[in-house]
Amino acid sequence: MSWLEKLMPSRIRTEGTNKRKVPKGLWDKCASCGAVLYRSDLERNLQVCPKCNHHMRITARMRLQFFLDESPQEEIGQYLEPKDFLKFKDDKKYKDRLSAAQKNTGEKEALLVIKGQLKKLPIVAAAFEFRFIGGSMGSVVGERFLLAAKQALSDEIPLICFSTSGGARMQEALTSLFQMAKTSAALGRMREQSIPFISVLTDPTMGGVSASLAMLGDITIAEPKALIGFAGPRVIQQTVRETLPKGFQRSEFLLEHGALDMIVERKNMRDEVHQLLSVLLHQEISAGE
Amino acid sequence: MNPDYLDFEQPIVDLEAKIDELRLVESDNEFNLNEEITRLQAKSKNLIASIFSSLSPWQIAQLARHPKRPYTLDYIDKLFTNFTELRGDRMYADDAAIVAGIAKFEGASVAIIGHQKGRNTKENIRRNFGMPRPEGYRKALRIMDIAERFKLPVLTFIDTPGAYPGIGAEERGQSQAIAVNLERMACLRTPILCTVIGEGGSGGALAIGVGDYLSMLSYSTYSVISPEGCASILWKDASKAEDAATALGITALRLNELKLIDEIIEEPLGGAHRDIDTTCENVRATLVSALEKFTSQSLDDLLAARYQRLTQFGTYGESA
Numbered sequence: 001m002s003w004l005e006k007l008m009p010s011r012i013r014t015e016g017t018n019k020r021k022v023p024k025g026l027w028d029k030c031a032s033c034g035a036v037l038y039r040s041d042l043e044r045n046l047q048v049c050p051k052c053n054h055h056m057r058i059t060a061r062m063r064l065q066f067f068l069d070e071s072p073q074e075e076i077g078q079y080l081e082p083k084d085f086l087k088f089k090d091d092k093k094y095k096d097r098l099s100a101a102q103k104n105t106g107e108k109e110a111l112l113v114i115k116g117q118l119k120k121l122p123i124v125a126a127a128f129e130f131r132f133i134g135g136s137m138g139s140v141v142g143e144r145f146l147l148a149a150k151q152a153l154s155d156e157i158p159l160i161c162f163s164t165s166g167g168a169r170m171q172e173a174l175t176s177l178f179q180m181a182k183t184s185a186a187l188g189r190m191r192e193q194s195i196p197f198i199s200v201l202t203d204p205t206m207g208g209v210s211a212s213l214a215m216l217g218d219i220t221i222a223e224p225k226a227l228i229g230f231a232g233p234r235v236i237q238q239t240v241r242e243t244l245p246k247g248f249q250r251s252e253f254l255l256e257h258g259a260l261d262m263i264v265e266r267k268n269m270r271d272e273v274h275q276l277l278s279v280l281l282h283q284e285i286s287a288g289e
Numbered sequence: 290m291n292p293d294y295l296d297f298e299q300p301i302v303d304l305e306a307k308i309d310e311l312r313l314v315e316s317d318n319e320f321n322l323n324e325e326i327t328r329l330q331a332k333s334k335n336l337i338a339s340i341f342s343s344l345s346p347w348q349i350a351q352l353a354r355h356p357k358r359p360y361t362l363d364y365i366d367k368l369f370t371n372f373t374e375l376r377g378d379r380m381y382a383d384d385a386a387i388v389a390g391i392a393k394f395e396g397a398s399v400a401i402i403g404h405q406k407g408r409n410t411k412e413n414i415r416r417n418f419g420m421p422r423p424e425g426y427r428k429a430l431r432i433m434d435i436a437e438r439f440k441l442p443v444l445t446f447i448d449t450p451g452a453y454p455g456i457g458a459e460e461r462g463q464s465q466a467i468a469v470n471l472e473r474m475a476c477l478r479t480p481i482l483c484t485v486i487g488e489g490g491s492g493g494a495l496a497i498g499v500g501d502y503l504s505m506l507s508y509s510t511y512s513v514i515s516p517e518g519c520a521s522i523l524w525k526d527a528s529k530a531e532d533a534a535t536a537l538g539i540t541a542l543r544l545n546e547l548k549l550i551d552e553i554i555e556e557p558l559g560g561a562h563r564d565i566d567t568t569c570e571n572v573r574a575t576l577v578s579a580l581e582k583f584t585s586q587s588l589d590d591l592l593a594a595r596y597q598r599l600t601q602f603g604t605y606g607e608s609a
């Protein structure tokens with residue numbers, strides 16, 4: 001504590017941890033390189049740090065707004081709402097966690113599904129909302145994903161899903177585990193009908209989501225440096241008691257180990273996915289695109 | 290204290306030791322202790338009944354992990370004939386945490402896949418305490434493919450703390466191995482019957498647990514996360530495992546109420562490890578009737594019903 005702080009009455013003294021924080025609203029700080037960035041610049045850059053190219057986590061809605069054409073857009077399954085059917089309580093009630101998450105995110109659940117177009121190509125796009133209880137997969141996420149797959153099947157259009165999730169929703173217990181079977185069954189149908197499913201893994205994609213829908217893409221893409229895996233690094237470290245290899249469970253590590261087709265930067269995602277789909281679906285790719 | 294038994298079983302074990310002692314005395318002398326032995330046996334039975342009538346979910350979790358509990362190979366031994374183990378994933382290794390093969394069950398050909406724990410330290414190291422690596426799941430997938438091609442119903446036995454959280458397992462795609470099995474099992478064109486015989490540990494259990502029928506032994510558990518893991522994440526205190534076990538509702542009874550499983554297979558008084566023969570016969574009865582039901586359907590009907598069963602999981606509300 002400096003002599004100046006010592007002089008200040010404690011009421012107006014800011015806490016040590018706060019003083020390094022950037023004021024909310026105008027500025028953001030890159031978690032990777034520490035650069036202080038003007039928020040509207042950052043948004044224009046799709047929440048990617050212009051200094052170090054760190055891909056920050058973004059909201060599901062922002063993600064799909066970046067990815068889809070402006071119109072037409074039709075949200076799917078927004079009427080589905082989570083329910084605390086087990087009356088689950090740890091140090092907080094699940095019910096309270098849900099309402100807090102809804103208030104903080106403005107979303108009713110952790111998966112957003114929109115039927116729209118990608119450069120005029122009709123698609124169904126889904127994105128996880130990480131700020132909603134860690135993007136965890138409960139009943140509503142599973143059901144919305146099923147609806148997304150059903151829509152893709154009935155319209156015979158591709159499904160693209162952007163994952164970011166800690167895994168299964170513990171507060172929905174075994175029902176949440178069974179969402180893994182549910183979403184995988186839906187994707188099985190899509191595979192039988194040869195409807196493309198492109199899975200995009202973003203930071204972080206772990207546990208039950210990674211061990212089901214996220215790893216079932218016909219083509220699997222990741223954003224740079226995303227954490228992707230089954231077990232969390234801490235759990236692994238506690239189990240094996242060894243130092244984890246450098247870059248362990250990051251996109252680049254997975255690519256090297258054959259788990260991904262490619263790493264694509266956010267700014268190129270529209271172009272890349274559009275090109276992939278156009279080839280898979282025998283569509284012409286015009287020179288301008 | 291007998292290390293092979295759980296703390297709440299100790300009074301039973303003590304009483305049984307006393308009965309054995311009396312028997313020994315009786316055989317050495319001409320006293321007739323029959324009456325006393327019979328009295329103690331009745332007492333022991335009552336004691337077991339009273340202890341087992343009010344088990345907490347946490348106690349049931351411990352029973353599911355009981356060191357003397359029958360494992361997959363015990364069921365294979367008692368229920369099947371002509372079992373041949375098939376090994377290896379044809380890509381990397383053979384994972385002994387999963388046992389798979391083909392056999393005859395009541396005269397019919399079947400495929401078997403199950404987690405396998407070890408009985409002693411050495412075997413546990415070989416079997417990795419029943420925690421599979423990707424190779425194990427890929428071996429299971431191989432056997433599923435064989436089962437589909439040769440029209441063998443698949444019987445799976447679930448008993449794992451979970452998929453192994455290791456560096457190599459991650460490098461070789463643990464998530465992908467599990468995910469592929471989930472999708473394959475959802476679409477596999479042959480009946481799949483799954484039985485939880487011990488611990489149903491999360492994704493590692495589900496990876497051989499998707500099918501047409503799911504039954505659980507009465508003192509087995511099935512959960513999205515271990516009570517200890519849940520406690521350390523949500524309560525930030527691993528010692529709250531007992532509370533987590535209750536909140537998660539991991540027991541057969543609770544999961545049956547929630548309509549997440551199809552049947553509870555009764556275990557004999559005192560748990561499966563006290564009477565393995567009766568346990569196996571109860572499992573046999575369940576498998577016989579379920580197999581009869583599912584093998585008599587057309588494959589298209591079977592697959593449609595399975596899709597329906599898997600996609601209806603979930604409890605949610607709807608707004609106007």
